[in-house]
Amino acid sequence: MLPLAGAVPAQGQAIPEHDIRVDLDPVSGDIRIEDRLRIGGRENFYFILEAWLEIESLSIDGAISTPRQAGEGWRVALPDLGVHELDFVLAGTVPPRAPEQAELTASRGADGAFLPAYENWIPRDPEVPMHYRLQVSVPSEQRAVATGKLLEEATRDGRRIAVFEQASPGEAPSLFAGPYRVSESLRDGLRLRTYFHDELQQFADAYLAAARAYIERYAIEIGAYPYTDFDVVSAPLPVGLGFPNLAYVGRRVIPLPFMRGRSLAHEVLHNWWGNGVEVDYRNGNWAEGLTTYMADYALERDKGKAEARSMRIRWLRDYAALPAARDRPVREFRAKRHQASQVIGYNKTAFVFHMLELEIGRRAFADGLRLFWQRHRFGKAGWGDLQAAFEEVSGRPLGWFFSQWLDRPGAPRLSLGEHRVERVGTDYRTRIDILQPVAGYRFHLPVLLVTADGRERQEIEVSESVTRLEWLTDARPLSIQLDPDSDLFRQLQTNEAPPILRDITLDPTAATIIDSADDAFAGVARELAARLFETEPHIESLSRAEIPPRPLLLIARSEDLPQLLAGLHLAIPDQLPSGDYRAAAWTARLPGGKPALVVSATDAAELRALLRPLPHYGGQSYVLFADGRALDQGIWPITRGALYRDLGGE
Ligand SMILES: [Zn+2]
Numbered sequence: 296m297l298p299l300a301g302a303v304p305a306q307g308q309a310i311p312e313h314d315i316r317v318d319l320d321p322v323s324g325d326i327r328i329e330d331r332l333r334i335g336g337r338e339n340f341y342f343i344l345e346a347w348l349e350i351e352s353l354s355i356d357g358a359i360s361t362p363r364q365a366g367e368g369w370r371v372a373l374p375d376l377g378v379h380e381l382d383f384v385l386a387g388t389v390p391p392r393a394p395e396q397a398e399l400t401a402s403r404g405a406d407g408a409f410l411p412a413y414e415n416w417i418p419r420d421p422e423v424p425m426h427y428r429l430q431v432s433v434p435s436e437q438r439a440v441a442t443g444k445l446l447e448e449a450t451r452d453g454r455r456i457a458v459f460e461q462a463s464p465g466e467a468p469s470l471f472a473g474p475y476r477v478s479e480s481l482r483d484g485l486r487l488r489t490y491f492h493d494e495l496q497q498f499a500d501a502y503l504a505a506a507r508a509y510i511e512r513y514a515i516e517i518g519a520y521p522y523t524d525f526d527v528v529s530a531p532l533p534v535g536l537g538f539p540n541l542a543y544v545g546r547r548v549i550p551l552p553f554m555r556g557r558s559l560a561h562e563v564l565h566n567w568w569g570n571g572v573e574v575d576y577r578n579g580n581w582a583e584g585l586t587t588y589m590a591d592y593a594l595e596r597d598k599g600k601a602e603a604r605s606m607r608i609r610w611l612r613d614y615a616a617l618p619a620a621r622d623r624p625v626r627e628f629r630a631k632r633h634q635a636s637q638v639i640g641y642n643k644t645a646f647v648f649h650m651l652e653l654e655i656g657r658r659a660f661a662d663g664l665r666l667f668w669q670r671h672r673f674g675k676a677g678w679g680d681l682q683a684a685f686e687e688v689s690g691r692p693l694g695w696f697f698s699q700w701l702d703r704p705g706a707p708r709l710s711l712g713e714h715r716v717e718r719v720g721t722d723y724r725t726r727i728d729i730l731q732p733v734a735g736y737r738f739h740l741p742v743l744l745v746t747a748d749g750r751e752r753q754e755i756e757v758s759e760s761v762t763r764l765e766w767l768t769d770a771r772p773l774s775i776q777l778d779p780d781s782d783l784f785r786q787l788q789t790n791e792a793p794p795i796l797r798d799i800t801l802d803p804t805a806a807t808i809i810d811s812a813d814d815a816f817a818g819v820a821r822e823l824a825a826r827l828f829e830t831e832p833h834i835e836s837l838s839r840a841e842i843p844p845r846p847l848l849l850i851a852r853s854e855d856l857p858q859l860l861a862g863l864h865l866a867i868p869d870q871l872p873s874g875d876y877r878a879a880a881w882t883a884r885l886p887g888g889k890p891a892l893v894v895s896a897t898d899a900a901e902l903r904a905l906l907r908p909l910p911h912y913g914g915q916s917y918v919l920f921a922d923g924r925a926l927d928q929g930i931w932p933i934t935r936g937a938l939y940r941d942l943g944g945e
Contacts, residue, residue, distance in 0.1 A: 584644020
């Protein structure tokens with residue numbers, strides 16, 4: 296029985312209670328489902344079932360009943376608006392997983408079965424949250440796990456039985472089963488488990504420890520973890536899916552460090568944002584951006600200011616690469632369908648939270664998140680509810696902020712106008728115009744002035760198309776830089792977007808130059824170029840002694856590099872970290888402004904070792920290797936761009 300006392304009926308309807316028993320063979324797919332559903336406040340019940348399930352029987356309050364086919368689903372009439380008990384018996388075969396299956400529908404195989412909440416494998420009203428108790432029975436060599444609190448486990452008659460419960464109203468259960476081995480960490484009322492395939496056992500402890508650390512972190516930052524369990528389940532599919540109190544992670548990516556780091560933090564945080572508070576999709580999805588900000592980004596910020604800044608620059612860099620026609624307002628983002636929606640729904644949205652934190656202060660930002668959590672835990676909330684919470688804690692109207700960043704596509708553009716430096720008595724007066732050709736944005740803009748004596752910072756409010764900045768210093772001003780740390784979401788201009796590998800490798804017109812003195816080296820270089828471009832490269836020779844007006848890939852032996860670079864009017868960038876690397880890939884701009892990618896290696900073997908890893912670093916400005924292992928990587932900082940001015944002190 297479910298502890299339902301005090302459950303508040305929605306729209307006069309009691310929250311549906313499901314008491315479900317599932318017998319599943321994950322290998323053959325045979326499934327039998329008994330669902331006793333208590334439901335009330337309605338004259339009839341409409342539900343949809345997946346085509347692979349059949350209704351064996353249905354009784355209402357003990358009397359046999361026959362559902363009528365209605366549209367895509369079924370309808371049964373209920374005697375009156377009171378609470379009724381519907382007993383369903385369903386049977387069928389879960390479909391086998393197709394090779395390379397792209398759709399994440401219900402599936403089974405020898406390595407695992409998957410019955411997600413969004414598939415219709417129990418009769419339910421998808422519009423209304425539910426309580427459930429779910430008992431699953433699988434053959435003894437298998438283990439089953441579902442969303443919800445684990446109540447009990449037993450082995451009976453050669454079958455393993457596990458019972459799960461969802462006592463707070465929420466989505467339908469998601470069920471997983473497979474040849475798993477279970478590891479557990481039980482402490483402070485929190486049960487953490489991994490359900491991993493055999494080969495992954497060595498990673499179980501690290502996952503349990505990491506999950507606990509993330510849960511504790513977000514409990515402090517937001518509010519108590521809303522569930523009693525958290526499970527990481529190994530998926531035969533190449534996925535990373537978050538469910539309430541459970542992450543379903545592709546078995547091939549579980550060994551990778553990023554999965555246990557940033558990706559696990561992201562999935563853990565979805566227990567608060569997305570599951571604990573559900574997204575009211577009617578006006579957009581705030582949860583991905585907030586989760587990206589508080590998980591992926593916050594972990595970078597823990598490492599240091601430079602790392603946090605690099606992530607913001609990467610978001611700006613990605614946004615700059617988004618064609619204007621594919622740009623959308625943040626509020627239109629619902630779910631990730633392609634790269635373009637990720638650039639807006641994850642990255643731009645996370646950047647908006649960064650600006651909000653700067654706007655109202657760290658304290659108010661943290662308080663606002665906690666207030667939002669307290670108010671909407673186990674409910675649905677939208678952007679308006681977030682705005683209301685932040686307005687309340689900061690005591691400031693924020694409508695202008697949310698509407699300019701969420702309702703408009705695009706981003707501010709900035710540039711520097713005329714400048715003038717004058718002596719005023721013993722001081723210097725610097726005047727410069729800040730130009731904002733796209734009108735209507737309002738923001739605080741940090742400005743850095745470098746003088747003969749050091750650095751000075753100011754923050755100015757920009758809202759007009761021309762903002763005149765006047766600055767009095769006693770030392771001679773040398774240069775000025777707007778937004779030195781990239782704190783403002785804006786449209787980068789071509790000359791300031793730091794080139795990344797992809798700028799060259801995605802351009803079908805790019806030219807490739809190979810140092811051909813060494814045949815073995817040249818052979819590997821051609822292979823590498825083909826890998827990078829994913830097509831036959833346009834190989835040109837440098838003997839023409841002219842720089843092509845196109846993006847350029849240069850592959851050379853390290854010892855020949857200085858001479859070749861000189862011929863192209865390039866040099867090894869000062870910012871390239873020094874170190875014990877034996878191969879390097881880095882980008883630069885050619886004199887005409889086109890990007891160049893320079894790949895060098897000490898010999899053919901070191902170059903060959905790049906064949907596999909290098910194509911994975913398309914988002915970087917440089918990567919350093921030894922033996923094919925990446926030692927260091929990064930994106931060039933935005934420094935001498937359109938927002939930098941040399942004030943030309945003599
Ligand atoms: Zn997410």
